[in-house]
Amino acid sequence: MSPAPPIDPPARLLMGPGPITADPRVLRAMSAQLVGQYDPWMTATMTETMGLYREVFRTTNEQTFLVDGTSRAGIEAALVSLLEPGQVVLVPVFGRFGHLLVEIATRCGAQVHTVEVPWGEVVPAEMVEEAILRVRPSLVACVQGDTSTTMCQPLAEIGEVCRRHDVMLYVDATASLGGNAFETDAWGVDVVTAGLQKCLGGPSGSAPITISPAAAARIDARKVVEAGIREAADDDAEAGNDHAVIRSNYLDLAQVMDYWGPRRLNHHTEATTMLYGARECARLLVAEGLDAAVERHRLHGAAMLAGVRGLGLTVFGDVAHKMHNVVAVEIPDGIDGDAARSALLTEFGIEIGTSFGPLHGRVWRIGTMGYNARTDAVLTTLACLEQVLRAGGAEVVAGGGVAAAREVYAA
Template sequence: MPLDPTLFGEIDPPQRLLMGPGPVNAHPRVLRAMSADLLGQFDPEMTGYMNQVMALYRPIFGTANRWTMLIDGTARAAIEASLVSLVAPGDRVLVVNFGRFGLLLTEILSRIGAVIETVDAPWGETVPMEAIAAAIERTAPKLVACVHGDTSTTMAQPLDGLGDLCRAAGALSYVDATATIGGMEIAADRWGVDIVTGGLQKCLGGPSGSAPITISDAAAEHIFARRHTEAGIRMAGLEDGAGPRIGSNYFDLAMIMDYWSEKRLNHHTEATSMLYAARECARIVLGEGLDARYARHAAAGRAMTAGLRAMGLTVFGADATRMTNVTGVHIPHGVDGEAIRRMMREAFEIEIGTAFGPLAGQIWRIGAMGYNAMRHKVLLTLGALEACLLREGFALPPGKAVAAAMEAWG
């Protein structure tokens, strides 16, 4: 029998304050931009917006790269497009691994058929550049891949000098900046890295579903040369399934780059509303000013950390390399972490994050990024957490957290 449409009402989600590791609440200007009328993908107005997006994201990535654009899909779409397009089966890749999302890189690379090497740090630390240099010398990789800010551990990997190490070894480099773009400095050109990817749903203050990417000339040359090599193999009738062919059509960067080039070669139908969202995210970031935006995120992280410590809680990981926009905090002994998260959500409409891997059940992850990296939202979150902990019987000095956070914000 046909489904009665009245069984499901109009979508009306609760107005929840998302203070976890992402996604976060989208900026109202971004949501308004998404409601604009659709255009055909080759309409001159539409391709003009595409060109504007490319220009807007160059300063956000800290680059002059011509190939700065969007991948349609969540942040992971850009990660996979980068790795699938750079790496052929049998290529040796070094992964800088200090958390769950370094492990994600190895999982994607294993599906490609890469030979994977890792240089590791315990969760809560980052990998010293000297260790990365030694690993590059030891493994002679074709690609070095790493995460900038890993929300699973709340640590940010220092990247100055990485590009020099890679170029000296004849390797390309890839950086996943999903969790930091728009909130911490991204310096693709100064770092000297070849591909950096991001996502809208964290510090950029948009919805998940569009992934900014920037590609160096060296990486672009490699990607296009690989396509020509594959074409030659197919024309010669030599392909046996084990060659360097890119295993994805949708994530083939050479084809996507043609779509974003002056040639406008059809590849897919651009996600128009998501492009509007990405464009408005960038306009908001640049309108605020990069330095001011990074300072706001640093103030939010500093205030959150001060407030948590004033409650008598222990912040996770090293202060020197902590992300400014996500803070891990140990769940006190004897406290049911999930009961606190549920109370925060049900009583205060505030969401904070749990953890996974070796930190599952050990820490909460509390974010303050994008539209939510605001003083009053940090203070509301700390006040709610204090109230929930007190209700669960955890002894803490009432009122100290908010006061400490206000002082730390400056």
Template sequence: MGYEPLNTPHRTIMTPGPVEVDPRVLRAMSTPILGQFDPAFTKLMNEVMAMQRAVFQTNNHWAFPIDGTSRAGNEALLASIIEPGDKVFVPIYGRFGHLLVEICERYGAEVHTIQCPWGEVFDPQVLIEELTKVSPKIVAIVHGETSTGRMQPLAEIGKACREQDVLLVVDAVASIGGVEVKTDEWQIDGIIGGTQKCLSVPSGMAPITFNERIEKLILERKKVEAGIATEADQRYKRSRLAIASNYFDLSMLMDYWSPRRLNHHTEATSMIYALHEGLRLVLGEGLDNRFARHKLHEKALVAGIEAMGLSLFGDARHKLPCVTCIEIPGGVDGESVRNMLLEDFSIEIAPSFGPLHGKIWRIGTMGYSCRKENVLAVLGALEAVLIRHTVAVNRGEALQAALDVYATEGKKTGIL
């Protein structure tokens, strides 16, 4: 039995990830494979590390990708610093806070949580008070929560963690490359990004960086596990479990990404090409220009949604610029609308999770998907589909409102 060649449909992807991949990244992925220890390839690895530092706005020595999706990056960083019985504090304001809890619990942590309603974020002072009460070894928190479209302020939390000698680990999967992420200034110890969102690279790698505080912990743990520590350390070792994961052991990956190049796994060559090109494009555009572009298209999209007569979901003061959440009008089947957008307009938008499932749509304006033609296309198509679903929208207003933003703000900023 024969199979047809791949013939995937062309989509306008306006979800919070994955997003459309920049054509220049796709071209980079098609270049010839090199051996993972070929000097030409290790040169690319070194350049990826340097570009990650620039995008994460850090001077950390360690900055490299984990082979695997964003979740792999979260697990690698947390698994390498958690030992059974460690206290970890996880503030939850959406779906991905729960994911951090699950990872920490699997590695034996004693997890303490605090929650706020989905659509809101925490007052940093509330978290600082809880931090003092719990006195954890680690705080693990999401920066940009795509399930709710909110963004948690981190500067005050980072300062408090450093003052109390607590490690701060941040999931910046949805925000890196699309909004400001100041790793060093916010005193973040370890941070995880994702390729499939604002970096516009296919899913499959998780850029991470961590500082000397985490490096010291990892190396001390490695020394004990290697059996070259003091007798007291050996007793400590017997009371603890070694890291359960070989694949996600950062001490081994540090050897792999160091000049020693100790073999750990066969590197995903084409994905390194993709990440290299994606990071190069981010830095070529300029971080400030890139963040301004995401804000401009967010403003146009929001103006169009509101002009249509729809309501936005969540606390507007802490909106994640690259994700816009829209309340589904009463009596409307949200999945029917999404299906019609996909089938008739080849446009994909997203539902949400948990308590928000069936209540909101989420539109992503991320990376290469964050373009004027995409914003106008999704507004026009959504209006048409809602009319077919007998929703009383303000006909013709959405596109005009978005065009007004582009005519004024676009010229003023010089982005368009």
């Protein structure tokens, strides 16, 4: 058997719903050499990263750090640490990733209730409040930006409703943070998780998280003793503590908070290379300015929106509530959606996405996020998409996509 060749990925422009083309500066940071996990430089870098992500999340929460794993590891860590078996959780569902929260919460043993709207819409705050009054949850778990539908859920009113009824609020901001406004403290969000592979411009593999003091206290109350889960459960019973222990070790945020905290209690070996990447993602975002980054995503998202319309394509969903960083377009009649995506990839090296469930085969999802939220990426994608559509027999406006996008940039 001949030896395996070195890694040599093909040139790609990732213009789908994520992952996106990583910022070269993030990749350079990730090539730095490792140091020991308790080296003073390493622990100082961890502390520095916590401070950077407080700025990204716009929070003063002490408990702001990284969960080592993809964005889904962050989601699961939050829910398994917040939810005890039998507790009631309410999930507003407006796309695939709301259903994911339902699945994970169910696996935690929670009693899960939902409020749902058709894909392409967002959930009104009054629906959430009515459900809170009806089912009395201890937690509302919500997605901000659901890339399956491209909708961005307004959160300020939901946060106010949760505060008024003394309900904690968890938000999955994986697909939206950095490209859409997010105000952890101002909106009253208790726990937020994210990922690097969307608007933050990095690779998947690290999940930033921030936890309010109230949520941290709730999680800490479920902490296991070092002797083990069985002994901890017995001790809790003897002490009259009615908190169930967290049923995960790796995703136990009570232990991870101690690992990142001043005591640096050993829990796992920090994923050093991912720490470097996550730090660089946050550093670049803070250096650009949060408001400027959101505006950059808004501008290039508006150009892509105008461009696909300029080609004569129909946009899916309530555009007034569309995420800045991704647009869903209906596949024209007579066009094989998967074949067109394949042609765009093989002929031009550009990737766009399909969708899930009721939208599979009906829409394409085109992203403008992170490092790819820039003019050349938008114009190149529109020009190449036009050629693929023409080759497939679709009637499109010649040059209409690029022309419409350039009008947005010229305004």
